[in-house]
Amino acid sequence: MTNESEATWRLIGTRDSIPLREGRRVCFGDKEAAVFNLGDKFLAVESNCPHKQGPLEDGIVSGEAVFCPLHNWKIDLNSGDVIAGGEGHIATYAIKVEDDQLYIRF
Amino acid sequence: MERKKLLVIGNGMAGMACVDAILQQGPHFDITVLSEEPYYNYNRILLSSVLQGEKLVDDIYINTKEWYDANGIDLHLGAKAVDINAPLHQVVTEKGDIFHYDKLLIATGSDPFIPPIEGVKKKGVFAFRNINDVNAMTSHCEEAPGRAVVIGGGLLGLEAAYGLIKNNMQVTVVHLGNRLMERQLDEIGGLFLKREIEKMGIEVLLQKSTTRIMGKDRIESVQFKDGSIVEANMVVVACGIKPNIELAKKAGLKVNRGIEVNDHMETSDPDIFAVGECVEHRGMVYGLVAPLYEQGKVLASTIVGLKELTYEGTTLATKLKVMGIELFSAGDFLAEDPSMEVVAYEDHAFGVYKKLVVHNNRLIGSILIGDSRDSGRFLKLIRDEERLGDKRQNLLFETPPAVAGSPEDVMSLPDDETICGCIGVTKGQIVCAVKENNLKSLAGVKKCTKASTGCGTCAGTVEDIMRAVNGGELEEVADVLCECVPFPQEKLRNIVQTQKLKSVQEILDVYGNGVGCQVCKPALSYVIDEVWCGEHTEDRSARFINDRVHANIQKDGTFSVIPRMRGGLTNPNELRKIADVADKYKVKLVKVTGSQRLDLLGVKKADLPKIWDELGMPCGHAYTKAVRMVKSCVGAEFCRYGTQNSMQVGVDLEKELEGLYTPGKLKMGVVGCPRNCAEATVKDIGLIGIEGGWQVVIGGAAGKVVRAADILVTVSTTEEAFEAAKLFFQYYRENGKYGERTYDFVERLGLEKVRRETILANKEIQDAILNRLEKSKANTVDPWVVEAKRPATSMQFDEFVLPKDGAALLNNFPV
Numbered sequence: 001m002t003n004e005s006e007a008t009w010r011l012i013g014t015r016d017s018i019p020l021r022e023g024r025r026v027c028f029g030d031k032e033a034a035v036f037n038l039g040d041k042f043l044a045v046e047s048n049c050p051h052k053q054g055p056l057e058d059g060i061v062s063g064e065a066v067f068c069p070l071h072n073w074k075i076d077l078n079s080g081d082v083i084a085g086g087e088g089h090i091a092t093y094a095i096k097v098e099d100d101q102l103y104i105r106f
Numbered sequence: 107m108e109r110k111k112l113l114v115i116g117n118g119m120a121g122m123a124c125v126d127a128i129l130q131q132g133p134h135f136d137i138t139v140l141s142e143e144p145y146y147n148y149n150r151i152l153l154s155s156v157l158q159g160e161k162l163v164d165d166i167y168i169n170t171k172e173w174y175d176a177n178g179i180d181l182h183l184g185a186k187a188v189d190i191n192a193p194l195h196q197v198v199t200e201k202g203d204i205f206h207y208d209k210l211l212i213a214t215g216s217d218p219f220i221p222p223i224e225g226v227k228k229k230g231v232f233a234f235r236n237i238n239d240v241n242a243m244t245s246h247c248e249e250a251p252g253r254a255v256v257i258g259g260g261l262l263g264l265e266a267a268y269g270l271i272k273n274n275m276q277v278t279v280v281h282l283g284n285r286l287m288e289r290q291l292d293e294i295g296g297l298f299l300k301r302e303i304e305k306m307g308i309e310v311l312l313q314k315s316t317t318r319i320m321g322k323d324r325i326e327s328v329q330f331k332d333g334s335i336v337e338a339n340m341v342v343v344a345c346g347i348k349p350n351i352e353l354a355k356k357a358g359l360k361v362n363r364g365i366e367v368n369d370h371m372e373t374s375d376p377d378i379f380a381v382g383e384c385v386e387h388r389g390m391v392y393g394l395v396a397p398l399y400e401q402g403k404v405l406a407s408t409i410v411g412l413k414e415l416t417y418e419g420t421t422l423a424t425k426l427k428v429m430g431i432e433l434f435s436a437g438d439f440l441a442e443d444p445s446m447e448v449v450a451y452e453d454h455a456f457g458v459y460k461k462l463v464v465h466n467n468r469l470i471g472s473i474l475i476g477d478s479r480d481s482g483r484f485l486k487l488i489r490d491e492e493r494l495g496d497k498r499q500n501l502l503f504e505t506p507p508a509v510a511g512s513p514e515d516v517m518s519l520p521d522d523e524t525i526c527g528c529i530g531v532t533k534g535q536i537v538c539a540v541k542e543n544n545l546k547s548l549a550g551v552k553k554c555t556k557a558s559t560g561c562g563t564c565a566g567t568v569e570d571i572m573r574a575v576n577g578g579e580l581e582e583v584a585d586v587l588c589e590c591v592p593f594p595q596e597k598l599r600n601i602v603q604t605q606k607l608k609s610v611q612e613i614l615d616v617y618g619n620g621v622g623c624q625v626c627k628p629a630l631s632y633v634i635d636e637v638w639c640g641e642h643t644e645d646r647s648a649r650f651i652n653d654r655v656h657a658n659i660q661k662d663g664t665f666s667v668i669p670r671m672r673g674g675l676t677n678p679n680e681l682r683k684i685a686d687v688a689d690k691y692k693v694k695l696v697k698v699t700g701s702q703r704l705d706l707l708g709v710k711k712a713d714l715p716k717i718w719d720e721l722g723m724p725c726g727h728a729y730t731k732a733v734r735m736v737k738s739c740v741g742a743e744f745c746r747y748g749t750q751n752s753m754q755v756g757v758d759l760e761k762e763l764e765g766l767y768t769p770g771k772l773k774m775g776v777v778g779c780p781r782n783c784a785e786a787t788v789k790d791i792g793l794i795g796i797e798g799g800w801q802v803v804i805g806g807a808a809g810k811v812v813r814a815a816d817i818l819v820t821v822s823t824t825e826e827a828f829e830a831a832k833l834f835f836q837y838y839r840e841n842g843k844y845g846e847r848t849y850d851f852v853e854r855l856g857l858e859k860v861r862r863e864t865i866l867a868n869k870e871i872q873d874a875i876l877n878r879l880e881k882s883k884a885n886t887v888d889p890w891v892v893e894a895k896r897p898a899t900s901m902q903f904d905e906f907v908l909p910k911d912g913a914a915l916l917n918n919f920p921v
Contacts, residue, residue: 010908011908012906012908013906016900017900017901017906018900018901019646019647019899019900020647021645021647021648022646022647022654022899024901024904024905024906025905025906026905026906026908027905027906027907027908028907028908029910035906052661053662053663054663055659055663057905058651058654058659058663059624059651060623060624060627060628060647060648060649060650061647062621062622062623062624062627063621067623067624069650069651069659070659070661072624104908106908
């Protein structure tokens with residue numbers, strides 16, 4: 001298991017491998033993130049909804065938030081806060097784009 | 107105590123209204139009804155609406171089988187009485203059956219009066235009196251379009267003419283008199299009406315006596331006494347009615363023009379009674395509906411031995427919409443006596459004519475054309491014979507003039523003012539019923555008070571009253587799709603079309619907040635797809651996950667896969683493949699669904715394309731708002747009760763519509779007989795096989811809501827059934843709100859409107875609907891076939907799994 005101190009930038013793939021306003025799951029060891037392409041930037045959060053562990057990468061993007069596909073909880077992709085549906089918080093991950101390559105800090 | 111036998115000859119409005127009144131007096135009789143027509147009691151007034159295509163025959167029944175059964179009435183359809191043996195108390199039918207009675211009620215109504223015109227018996231000449239006449243006329247119009255001559259410019263003739271132009275005929279009305287509707291209108295009134303009718307494209311010829319109908323196999327022309335000729339291939343005779351008194355004569359009853367009755371509605375035989383159009387009372391024979399009800403009530407009181415009511419005649423008043431024109435006529439409207447005063451108003455531009463006849467300071471007659479709002483006030487003054495006094499001054503226009511049809515206007519009417527002239531229901535009774543039962547629909551008021559169940563002209567007023575009592579609660583609130591795009595869905599569809607918006611983001615950018623949410627994005631996706639069917643940019647990100655991966659997401663994030671099994675039919679080969687796939691991909695559960703299909707549950711997203719590929723079966727669309735399935739029963743192929751081949755028809759229907767998306771999920775059912783084994787009556791669209799045809803039903807549900815489907819139409823061929831189903835299907839696609847199931851859709855629009863705009867719409871409109879459906883259908887693809895090998899978007903079914911050593915490359919980046 002990696003911990004925060006071992007976190008480093010890891011290559012996901014080319015930036016166009018995640019379509020506009022969609023999310024994809026990225027796994028590394030036992031870490032799982034949902035990475036979203038918001039056009040002008042990419043954001044990533046822990047991949048499971050704090051409510052019933054719905055797969056957030058399958059949700060519908062609304063601005064800089066995503067709706068969980070199971071019960072429509074709304075999660076802010078910048079902060080990881082639940083902003084509608086219930087209360088809670090999930091971790092966020094930093095994303096970088098360099099030379100059309102997409103990196104996550106895992 | 108043994109009950110006496112009441113035998114009723116005639117199953118029309120008068121007979122059954124009277125029976126209804128008798129039933130209300132208690133269970134005095136065992137009742138038997140002989141009906142010459144093979145139909146349950148129907149509203150004859152509304153035959154013109156059927157001819158005009160505004161209603162179906164199914165809509166005009168007043169009493170259904172349940173009513174007869176519930177009241178223990180022994181009804182014999184198709185039983186024509188041919189003789190009455192009064193001394194023996196017996197009635198004989200055409201088939202030779204003998205019915206015994208203690209009391210006999212004759213309600214034989216009237217027959218059309220057919221003048222002695224040469225050739226009047228030819229094929230293509232119609233009367234306008236019963237359901238068969240209407241059916242024959244509509245078939246003729248369809249088979250032989252052209253010109254129809256309507257002989258007779260009275261109410262019936264004009265209604266027929268209006269119905270015929272609605273059936274795409276050209277129409278000439280010929281009338282013997284010097285003005286139209288002379289029993290209701292004076293010369294000026296006739297002129298106003300004629301002008302309005304001519305505006306509709308109907309030719310009106312006055313003072314024409316028809317002498318000959320010419321043509322061999324089919325009618326070619328009609329000739330008049332003055333020698334002139336009109337070419338036509340159809341003739342409708344509407345020259346009035348004559349009371350049907352043949353039976354009464356045979357029974358030895360006193361007859362004149364009609365069967366003579368006294369103020370207690372008794373005939374010259376103490377055990378025989380008569381009611382309705384066949385009756386003559388104080389020298390009057392009535393051909394309108396209001397007197398029937400009044401007579402029926404009196405007769406009921408007499409026949410049960412109470413004799414507490416008397417019938418003293420009915421002030422003749424007609425309030426109706428002739429061909430969409432408001433018309434009212436009451437009392438002595440001619441004012442031929444020089445001592446009578448006339449108050450009149452004519453507005454030729456607006457087609458409004460009002461005439462009041464005053465005699466000895468009392469209102470005695472009135473004609474209103476084009477605006478009959480004040481008819482209730484005038485009729486009351488006439489009936490009550492009230493001295494006018496001060497009212498004389500503002501008689502024609504009460505001050506201040508009220509806004510047409512506003513609720514306040516309605517509420518200012520006195521409580522005893524009659525609103526429904528046919529049934530005789532007052533404003534007070536309606537207000538009472540609305541308050542007591544918290545009624546919010548016209549249907550509710552109809553049920554409670556029977557108001558507006560006759561000609562239906564008063565429906566608007568009844569609704570106004572309801573609105574006023576409920577404090578305007580009937581008003582619909584415009585419901586917007588969501589806060590992101592604050593427009594009602596109908597409007598959005600329009601915007602998408604006219605502004606040529608072809609992506610969800612475009613709509614959000616131009617008409618919304620630019621962002622959208624999980625509510626509006628799938629809805630907008632649907633609208634765009636439905637409007638542009640293929641000519642647009644499909645934006646997968648605006649779709650719910652199910653529509654991106656063509657499978658149904660489960661609570662653990664896995665998916666379910668349901669292949670299409672048309673009509674619920676499968677075979678060993680398919681079952682083998684399903685079993686193999688289930689084994690290979692370690693599918694957690696295989697379940698038979700409620701839609702007669704198999705569900706593979708617990709499938710990983712990444713396995714979806716492989717499973718589709720290996721199944722080689724069509725997508726079942728069980729994950730989305732689209733055509734789900736057609737559930738079928740075994741039907742005529744195997745079942746001993748089956749009347750129709752429901753399996754094959756089910757498979758065919760599914761093929762016709764599969765792959766199309768709909769506002770809500772759409773389930774169908776086809777059953778081979780009314781036993782309904784595949785539950786077609788609780789499907790969005792159902793076909794129910796009956797002997798010699800199909801019933802097409804819509805708006806059924808058995809989910810969160812349970813609702814029995816409404817009958818859209820009954821047809822004789824599978825082809826017609828498909829056409830009706832397809833018309834409704836596409837109409838729902840275009841007018842349903844996203845997420846709205848057909849059961850809500852049909853209730854929101856009303857069955858009448860749905861019918862009017864689908865199966866009753868004119869051919870051009872129908873063709874256009876079907877063309878749009880065809881275009882959409884041609885654009886459908888099977889997403890499983892297309893995306894099994896080539897996902898629409900990158901990594902659609904996959905996830906990124908980063909290698910353990912993937913970090914090494916990137917250590918040079920700043921943290």
